[in-house]
Amino acid sequence: MMSLQHTDVPEIEVEDLVIRYGQVAAVGPVSFAVKQGEQLTLLGPSGCGKTTTLRSIAGLERPSGGAIRIRGETVYDAARGVNVAAERRGLSMVFQSYAIWPHMTVFENVAYGLRVRRAGAAEIREKVGNALDLVKMGAYADRNASQLSGGQQQRVALARACAFSPGVLLFDEPLSNLDAKLRAEMRIELRELQHRLGVTSVYVTHDLEEALAMSDNIIVMRGGHVEQEGSPGEIYNYPRTAFVADFVGSANLISGRLRPDLDRGGLVALETAGGIVVHGTPHGRVPGPDPTMSVRTVHLQLSAAAPAAAINVWPVVVSRSIFLGDLTQVHVDWGGRDLVIRQTAADTLKDGAAVYLSVDPGHCVLLESGAAGESESVARPLQQSALAALPTE
Amino acid sequence: MSSTALSRPLPRVSRLFPGQAVAMTAVIAVVAVFVLYPVYFLLQASLDVGAAGVRPPTAYGLGNFAAMADYWEIMLNTLGVTFAATALALVFGFLTAWTLTRTNVPFRGTLEQIMVVPYYVTPLLGALAWSLLGAPESGFVNQLWRRAGGESALIDMTSAWGIAWVMALFEGSVAFVMIGAVMKSMDPSLEEASQVIGAGRWRTMLRVTLPLVAPGVLGAAIFVFAEMLGSFSAALVLGTPARFYVITTAIYQFVSQYPPRISLAAAMGVSLFAVMFLMLYLYRRVTANRSFVTISGKAFRPRAMDVGWLRWVLFGVCLSYVLLSVVLPVATLVYASVQKLAVAFPTADNFTLENYRTALSLNAVRSAMSNSLLLGLLTATIGVVLTGLLSWIIQRSRLPGRGVLEYIVMFPQAVPRLVFAFGMMWAWLVFPIPIYGTFWVLLIAYLTVFLPLGVRTISSVLMQLDKSLDECGQVSGASWGYRLRTITVPLLRPGVLAAWLLIFVASVRELGASILLMGPDSKVLTPAIVEAFFSSSSELTAAMALIQTVVVGAAMVLFAAVTRRASRHGGT
Numbered sequence: 001m002m003s004l005q006h007t008d009v010p011e012i013e014v015e016d017l018v019i020r021y022g023q024v025a026a027v028g029p030v031s032f033a034v035k036q037g038e039q040l041t042l043l044g045p046s047g048c049g050k051t052t053t054l055r056s057i058a059g060l061e062r063p064s065g066g067a068i069r070i071r072g073e074t075v076y077d078a079a080r081g082v083n084v085a086a087e088r089r090g091l092s093m094v095f096q097s098y099a100i101w102p103h104m105t106v107f108e109n110v111a112y113g114l115r116v117r118r119a120g121a122a123e124i125r126e127k128v129g130n131a132l133d134l135v136k137m138g139a140y141a142d143r144n145a146s147q148l149s150g151g152q153q154q155r156v157a158l159a160r161a162c163a164f165s166p167g168v169l170l171f172d173e174p175l176s177n178l179d180a181k182l183r184a185e186m187r188i189e190l191r192e193l194q195h196r197l198g199v200t201s202v203y204v205t206h207d208l209e210e211a212l213a214m215s216d217n218i219i220v221m222r223g224g225h226v227e228q229e230g231s232p233g234e235i236y237n238y239p240r241t242a243f244v245a246d247f248v249g250s251a252n253l254i255s256g257r258l259r260p261d262l263d264r265g266g267l268v269a270l271e272t273a274g275g276i277v278v279h280g281t282p283h284g285r286v287p288g289p290d291p292t293m294s295v296r297t298v299h300l301q302l303s304a305a306a307p308a309a310a311i312n313v314w315p316v317v318v319s320r321s322i323f324l325g326d327l328t329q330v331h332v333d334w335g336g337r338d339l340v341i342r343q344t345a346a347d348t349l350k351d352g353a354a355v356y357l358s359v360d361p362g363h364c365v366l367l368e369s370g371a372a373g374e375s376e377s378v379a380r381p382l383q384q385s386a387l388a389a390l391p392t393e
Numbered sequence: 394m395s396s397t398a399l400s401r402p403l404p405r406v407s408r409l410f411p412g413q414a415v416a417m418t419a420v421i422a423v424v425a426v427f428v429l430y431p432v433y434f435l436l437q438a439s440l441d442v443g444a445a446g447v448r449p450p451t452a453y454g455l456g457n458f459a460a461m462a463d464y465w466e467i468m469l470n471t472l473g474v475t476f477a478a479t480a481l482a483l484v485f486g487f488l489t490a491w492t493l494t495r496t497n498v499p500f501r502g503t504l505e506q507i508m509v510v511p512y513y514v515t516p517l518l519g520a521l522a523w524s525l526l527g528a529p530e531s532g533f534v535n536q537l538w539r540r541a542g543g544e545s546a547l548i549d550m551t552s553a554w555g556i557a558w559v560m561a562l563f564e565g566s567v568a569f570v571m572i573g574a575v576m577k578s579m580d581p582s583l584e585e586a587s588q589v590i591g592a593g594r595w596r597t598m599l600r601v602t603l604p605l606v607a608p609g610v611l612g613a614a615i616f617v618f619a620e621m622l623g624s625f626s627a628a629l630v631l632g633t634p635a636r637f638y639v640i641t642t643a644i645y646q647f648v649s650q651y652p653p654r655i656s657l658a659a660a661m662g663v664s665l666f667a668v669m670f671l672m673l674y675l676y677r678r679v680t681a682n683r684s685f686v687t688i689s690g691k692a693f694r695p696r697a698m699d700v701g702w703l704r705w706v707l708f709g710v711c712l713s714y715v716l717l718s719v720v721l722p723v724a725t726l727v728y729a730s731v732q733k734l735a736v737a738f739p740t741a742d743n744f745t746l747e748n749y750r751t752a753l754s755l756n757a758v759r760s761a762m763s764n765s766l767l768l769g770l771l772t773a774t775i776g777v778v779l780t781g782l783l784s785w786i787i788q789r790s791r792l793p794g795r796g797v798l799e800y801i802v803m804f805p806q807a808v809p810r811l812v813f814a815f816g817m818m819w820a821w822l823v824f825p826i827p828i829y830g831t832f833w834v835l836l837i838a839y840l841t842v843f844l845p846l847g848v849r850t851i852s853s854v855l856m857q858l859d860k861s862l863d864e865c866g867q868v869s870g871a872s873w874g875y876r877l878r879t880i881t882v883p884l885l886r887p888g889v890l891a892a893w894l895l896i897f898v899a900s901v902r903e904l905g906a907s908i909l910l911m912g913p914d915s916k917v918l919t920p921a922i923v924e925a926f927f928s929s930s931s932e933l934t935a936a937m938a939l940i941q942t943v944v945v946g947a948a949m950v951l952f953a954a955v956t957r958r959a960s961r962h963g964g965t
Contacts, residue, residue: 058868087867089868096861097860099862101865112866112871160869
């Protein structure tokens with residue numbers, strides 16, 4: 001990399017991390033790195049191992065194998081028997097339950113990390129004040145923590161995590177206990193705060209919008225494994241597997257056989273069982289024995305008149321149209337199978353209407369070879385057994 | 394911003410002194426010695442068929458267990474008393490629980506609070522009072538009966554039925570609490586569903602309500618049965634003078650008589666313990682594997698059924714239970730304690746306060762009382778530290794083998810205190826440090842037998858504490874000791890205070906372990922009361938028992954006042 005000096009050593013490095021409960025592998029092996037100032041999100045359904053991974057970085061969970069380095073310093077290494085206690089890793093964390101100490105005031109909650117570090121009274125006053133102002137809770141310093149609302153507790157938890165200026169912030173689904181509207185607000189605030197502080201952070205969520213809005217980089221996890229890693233745009237536009245396509249937004253999956261004879265201009269052609277040919281982008285992927293394409297429901301377009309494009313245009317019949325508020329979901333009969341389109345057009349289409357369906361080939365993405373099959377047969381049972389093992393812990 | 398956090402390294406002191414590891418190891422070692430050391434000696438004694446009085450045993454065998462067959466009468470007595478008492482306690486418990494949770498009985502709230510009071514009136518107090526009321530010759534009830542023209546005795550409290558009656562009155566409130574909890578936690582929509590479908594009120598009760606509460610009632614039955622098997626004081630006070638023995642009083646007799654029959658007593662103790670262990674295992678199975686989800690997490694108060702005129706009958710039943718288990722015994726003791734000679738018919742020249750003066754001036758009683766209070770203070774204070782750490786290890790640590798530790802800690806619960814104390818007596822007799830017969834062996838005994846009480850109380854609060862409250866302190870950089878001081882202990886305060894009070898009260902009232910382990914210079918209060926009952930007058934005994942009750946009551950009131958103030962001032 002030819003970039004700036006300080007970005008060369010990753011702030012957090014996770015290498016071949018494995019976490020087992022008894023004989024059941026809950027996570028791994030998983031490897032990734034977070035650059036200084038970067039916000040990485042671990043995204044996945046519950047039980048995918050994202051929280052366990054985060055807790056391993058924090059030192060609250062003891063992994064079974066691999067290594068974790070923070071600022072180049074090894075905090076966990078199975079081979080060398082290193083496991084630095086959580087309190088000596090110099091991180092900070094915001095918990096899903098906020099973990100606001102009910103027996104302390106807001107001020108004391110926020111001052112905790114500074115007191116642990118034996119900061120002076122003046123320094124504590126100044127830094128706590130700054131942290132509380134940062135989350136707009138300055139007026140509440142003397143309030144008893146148990147008198148706060150959920151959103152206020154969330155802010156205090158955030159101020160507490162930042163107050164002692166940690167180099168790394170970990171977030172464990174911090175917004176999941178808030179109502180939808182507050183969550184949307186906090187999402188933006190958190191992102192701004194993160195930019196302002198320039199702090200390296202790892203964020204765990206199962207909420208797609210949260211992940212897309214807040215991250216520089218996203219790792220989609222499933223069954224304890226990394227399913228795909230990339231920028232929000234990359235993840236959304238070019239899902240690697242059927243699981244990512246389905247979990248990150250809603251998508252239609254189209255399987256068939258490749259027709260190399262019909263390839264044109266860097267596009268691949270796929271012929272469905274119903275004989276329909278779809279052109280799409282291979283995105284550098286090698287087609288496998290069961291080629292599948294993913295098309296986002298919002299990328300499909302319906303029109304009354306035939307569009308001018310020569311490829312990826314098909315006459316279809318509307319089978320059902322459902323009004324969802326911001327969007328309208330239309331089901332069409334497409335060569336004998338159901339295809340879902342979500343559009344903003346307010347005019348609901350009549351059931352049985354004959355229209356034209358079109359899609360930009362750039363939005364039809366070829367999935368990685370064998371990815372769908374692998375994730376079905378391997379990842380899912382693994383994930384379930386890991387879940388089954390949890391309550392005994 | 395960058396690594397300003399790194400510029401100030403975290404305090405290194407904790408690295409040199411791994412407080413957590415030291416504390417955990419120490420606690421586990423202490424507990425293991427306290428619990429397992431006596432159990433080992435108990436087992437050893439029960440298998441000892443060698444020469445009498447020679448330790449360690451010269452030969453091992455099962456002869457002592459076989460010899461128990463000669464005492465089949467005692468086993469029969471035990472079973473008879475236990476079954477009768479369990480049945481009675483369940484009737485009390487079920488009737489009152491159902492009445493107070495499911496019917497529109499008048500003064501429901503007040504009655505519900507009063508219903509737990511019998512538990513604080515110990516079986517010993519009940520036995521002393523009912524012995525005054527129902528001894529065949531001198532009992533007040535029988536005196537009245539003869540005055541009214543009756544023949545011989547109306548009731549005989551020294552019989553199996555008498556003992557069962559006193560135990561049932563006491564355990565009735567335990568059954569009430571357990572069955573009441575099940576009935577309260579039942580979702581009323583389960584019953585409403587039945588009624589909506591068209592089933593009548595009584596049909597719903599038979600087909601829906603009863604099957605739903607059945608596991609809870611069965612659990613209560615097993616638990617109460619196990620407790621009664623190991624109970625000691627009622628049978629000691631009521632049965633022993635009439636030479637009616639159950640297994641616990643027989644063990645006491647065999648150990649304290651001359652020459653003692655240690656091995657036989659040990660075999661009986663081990664057998665009793667084995668049966669109780671089995672019962673408690675069954676209890677856990679029944680309550681853990683309840684396939685009926687009656688607790689749905691929603692807040693509700695079960696609907697009260699309108700039972701019409703019957704509500705006054707049910708009110709009378711509940712009131713009678715409280716009268717018989719609390720009011721009448723206490724009133725009897727008060728009445729007897731102010732008489733020169735306890736008789737049913739009061740006369741002015743029979744009135745005296747001499748008993749109280751005697752009780753408070755006798756050196757033996759005073760030293761027993763101060764010993765008991767000091768032991769209570771020490772046991773409660775050391776006990777909460779010990780059980781607090783144990784609860785933390787069991788609930789929170791990732792220590793391998795903490796499941797085993799939980800079993801060891803809960804072990805004393807399955808062993809009657811008398812039997813446990815017997816093992817301790819046998820163990821500490823051969824201990825190189827001469828503590829047998831001293832104050833300290835009592836302290837160790839109390840700490841051991843009340844381990845389950847403390848751990849259960851503190852654990853129940855600890856379990857409700859969100860784990861991330863502690864974890865958050867950890868990622869903030871606080872060491873284990875610092876977190877304990879600033880987070881865990883302050884948050885656990887209600888649980889710790891409750892455990893302190895429970896252990897204190899239990900210690901001051903302890904009988905089964907103390908009666909075997911106290912030495913001539915380390916007498917404690919409850920055995921002193923029993924001794925007074927056997928060797929001096931019942932009037933003096935009544936006064937002593939009441940003084941103990943008042944002291945315990947005063948301690949509870951004082952404690953409540955102090956904790957209320959502490960929680961008011963200790964907001965931060």
